[in-house]
Amino acid sequence: MDMCKMDPRLPKERRDDRVSVTVPGPTLMFQNIRYVVRENRGPCRKKAPERDILKNVSGIMKTGLNAIMGATGSGKTSLLDVIAGRKDPRGMRSGQVLVDNKFVTHELHLMSAYVVQDDILMGTLSVRENLLFSANLRLPRQQYSAADKEKKVMNIIQDLGLEDCANTKIGTEFLRGVSGGERKRCSIGMELITSPSLLFLDEPTTGLDSNTANSIMGLLHKLSRSGKTIIFSIHQPRYSIFRLFDHLTLLHKGEMVYAGPANKAIQYFHDLGYECEAFNNPADFFLDIINGETSTSVPTDKSLVELYRDSQYCAEVTEELTQIAGPADSPISKKGASLSYVTSFFYQLKIVCWRMVLNLVRNPQTSYAQIVLNMFFAVLVGLIYFQMPHNLPEALQNRTGAFFFLVINMVFGNLSAVELFINERALFVHENSGGYYRTSVYFLSKVFVDLIPNRIIPILIFSAIAYYMMGLKPAFTAFLCFSLTLSLASLAAVSLAFLVSATVSSFAMANVLIAVPFVFMMVFGGFLVNLNSMLNWLSWFKWIRVNFKEERLTGEMYLKAQGMDYSAWGFWQNHVALLGIILVCMTLSYIQLRRINRWK
């Protein structure tokens, strides 16, 4: 069977260039796109020169399946990202993107959807729950009731053939979930919730076996027939996938080598003297030509890029673009299109908090570990300092030791907080830039859902066990002061960890960065160094210490010797300082979350 002689086996609607669809979808045009990047050479080196990764590319993509192909590094994903408005606009040197003759604004985000290459889904939720999460946040409540959203989710599950795994969890590194193909379908479903007429997909078949890839592309083909313009980058598709394409763009080093009907590409290269051997996959044949592994029988001095520029296909695109798009030097926005949300702040907060609670309940290892760790250390400190004596010198020495132990436990017991914003960073960036929820909603829900079960409850358990085992003041108010002080000390450490977590994207960096303030807290806590003997210019560090004081007679003597103020204000000023640390670090964490780069 000769794969390169394709026409007899093409679907009926593809024998001419038009795509038979019930409703026409949007037409996307891009003109003279020049996109550059600067490679970061590190802080000490000179600013790197700009490198062109897209060089004046133009094209028109209409309803149907529009494939972007090319060798690795040819600029497929970059082109897809630029036309989808996902690439950092600061790299745009020239060009414009229009959808249905209009410049791209935030409305494009509402009518379009982007399926990323690595499926970014909440692994502890089922397929149905993930789809419902998308429906709840991305469909306006005025137009869709809860029942409507459920129905929409059900329809998508049916359309995507996900009925059998609708209630199966997506899966995490610890939990086996749905298959790769089902995961990809679910990712596509998350975007189809808003019924976008323009769908972008970054390498939808990468990592899938050939049958699953086939079925995903069959699904996209079916969708395109209902009036959607589907644009995707793809590596080397098998023939049964290639034959579904309506339009093909071939890129080589950021330049166009071919852009036209997919079923005319063989003929185009045949006319240039390239012969596709029998049984060769056309997609492989094109990549061989681009990579110079197939020679032409028609000698020419021109490169493939120049030959394309001289071709009838390029002339047609240029003519259509000059007629429709107007002058090519329209202003380029450096900001990108702004996002708007279809749901209110409080509704988003409810939905996002609910998902985080579900995630926590289904993935409770960290919470259990935190509680068990706190109980273990509470019993340990309780046993070591069991019913502390009230006479000197044991009373003083034991209290100093006990409080040092408590502070260390509060600070270092919260190291796990550095993972808070790191392990879901990709999910947050994807959903936030996809218009699911505001940054403030994510920040608040993450903080509440982490603080209560993982920080506050374990500390209360810890305080109750340790306090009464150590035999400190029996008055309940004294216990409350003890718990409050420990909680604030712990929250100050946690908020520092949140700040680090929102600032860096790797655990290794987070661990290095968090060690520094924690060591400072330990050293300047007043237990390891006498504040009276400290250098004056260093003494302000005591305000970033995690401090602890106990109002007993022996304690007062000790505090006096240490140069600590043991008046009522002396007691509360430490709490105010801790509250200050918490508020400043939390605010900075939020600012850092907002500053995370959303561009690709």
Ligand SMILES: Nc1ncnc2c1ncn2[C@@H]1O[C@H](COP(=O)(O)OP(=O)(O)OP(=O)(O)O)[C@@H](O)[C@H]1O
């Ligand atoms: N933000 C960036 N910073 C630096 N270089 C970049 C950036 N984005 C893209 N590039 C470079 O641009 C070139 C094209 O990248 P792109 O990801 O578009 O290629 P691709 O054809 O999709 O490749 P692949 O098939 O391997 O994904 C590559 O050399 C890549 O390293």
